[in-house]
Amino acid sequence: MPLPERDITAVRHHCEQRIPPEVADELRIEADVDARGITIVGCRPPWRKDHDPAWTRRGVARLRWTSKYETWTLYWPDRRCLRAFAEPKACPGSPL
Template sequence: MSTLPETDVARVQRWCRARIPDHLRDEVRVELDVADRYVTIVECRPPWRADFGPEWTRFPIARLRYAKVTGLWSLYWRDQHLKFRKYDRAPASASVEELLAEVDRDPTGIFWG
């Protein structure tokens, strides 16, 4: 059972769905992987060559970790070695929307490139 606030997870799921217009969802999607203490925002793309099979590629964009003790969310970015690092330009927040807004702004190009 997840220790994440269900309402916050639902907010992140809505944010992911809103990132891509309906008419483009056969080309790209933004999805959410949910774990016990964090959610990972993932960009998904269809196979670009038939010989690669039918599976979409999944590229982690950001991770939001939840600390149940404090009730705060923290934002992480993924480095070139596929490890998540704390994003130091946004403090931990009780509002998951504040951190999603930072991912949207992406002032350093670290999330969306």
């Protein structure tokens, strides 16, 4: 079962709303979607544009979809860069 399109749209919209326009050239929050979930990443501009023009990307959170139970599980890096997770609390089909 594919990821719920409604949830993907909600996460992308949430990411777009997190950063004020006046700092959009310094920070971006993006949602990368793959077959099993959504990874929310923070993006920073390059320190030296002449060296490498690519923005630096770091995972902030991971939402993993379990189609059997139709639930999302939230994962995030803890202070030692290990993955912690939260038990799903939302009912299937409820807003994120």
